[in-house]
Amino acid sequence: MPRTAEVRARTGGLDVRKITYSEEQIDQRVREMGKEITAAYQDGGEILVLGLLKGSFIFLADLVRHIERPVQVDFLVASSYGSGTVSSGDVKLVYDPDAKMEGRHLLLVEDIVDSGNTMNRLIPLLQERGPKSLEIVALLHKHIAPNLVKEPRWVGFDAPQEFLIGYGLDHSEKYRNLPFIASL
Ligand code: IMP
Ligand code: MG
Numbered sequence: 436m437p438r439t440a441e442v443r444a445r446t447g448g449l450d451v452r453k454i455t456y457s458e459e460q461i462d463q464r465v466r467e468m469g470k471e472i473t474a475a476y477q478d479g480g481e482i483l484v485l486g487l488l489k490g491s492f493i494f495l496a497d498l499v500r501h502i503e504r505p506v507q508v509d510f511l512v513a514s515s516y517g518s519g520t521v522s523s524g525d526v527k528l529v530y531d532p533d534a535k536m537e538g539r540h541l542l543l544v545e546d547i548v549d550s551g552n553t554m555n556r557l558i559p560l561l562q563e564r565g566p567k568s569l570e571i572v573a574l575l576h577k578h579i580a581p582n583l584v585k586e587p588r589w590v591g592f593d594a595p596q597e598f599l600i601g602y603g604l605d606h607s608e609k610y611r612n613l614p615f616i617a618s619l
Pocket of ligand 1: 549552
């Protein structure tokens with residue numbers, strides 16, 4: 436385990452099992468994705484980059500610096516669901532940006548696609564707003580979602596079916612500040 440003391444200082448003493456993606460691997464992949472995204476938007480139109488909080492905040496911050504196109508950045512906060520919460524069937528946006536979406540290129544930034552529930556609820560909602568284009572970029576994809584309404588056009592890494600932390604990803608709101616991605 437590299438830099439054990441430094442990792443423990445950030446985790447409050449916990450040792451991570453394994454570094455799944457190192458800082459260097461993430462940096463390299465994020466740069467590549469920035470290039471691919473840059474190449475995909477050729478019409479000169481501005482891209483509205485929408486980060487899904489909180490998990491995407493570090494990825495988005497790094498990614499937008501490698502997109503060599505005009506961008507605006509905003510964020511979405513979706514209502515949480517899951518055990519103990521009865522799903523209403525449609526996602527509620529707890530924070531919905533003022534930015535106009537009609538006729539614009541939307542690029543939705545996700546930290547990780549797991550069950551796909553978040554995407555499956557958000558995508559129709561964003562589509563209703565009449566964007567010129569709508570694409571998803573996900574840092575990680577577990578490829579276990581049975582029927583995604585829309586696949587991410589860009590995926591950083593095909594992730595193992597493990598619980599991952601770091602680089603924005605949390606476990607009970609902790610570990611987001613690890614500079615690498617680790618398995619809990
Ligand atoms: P989904 O709706 O199940 O696809 O996943 C939605 C959210 O769950 C993601 O945006 C993450 O915030 C969180 N999540 C899913 N898998 C993991 C994981 O392995 N580590 C940390 N958060 C996760
Ligand atoms: Mg989370």
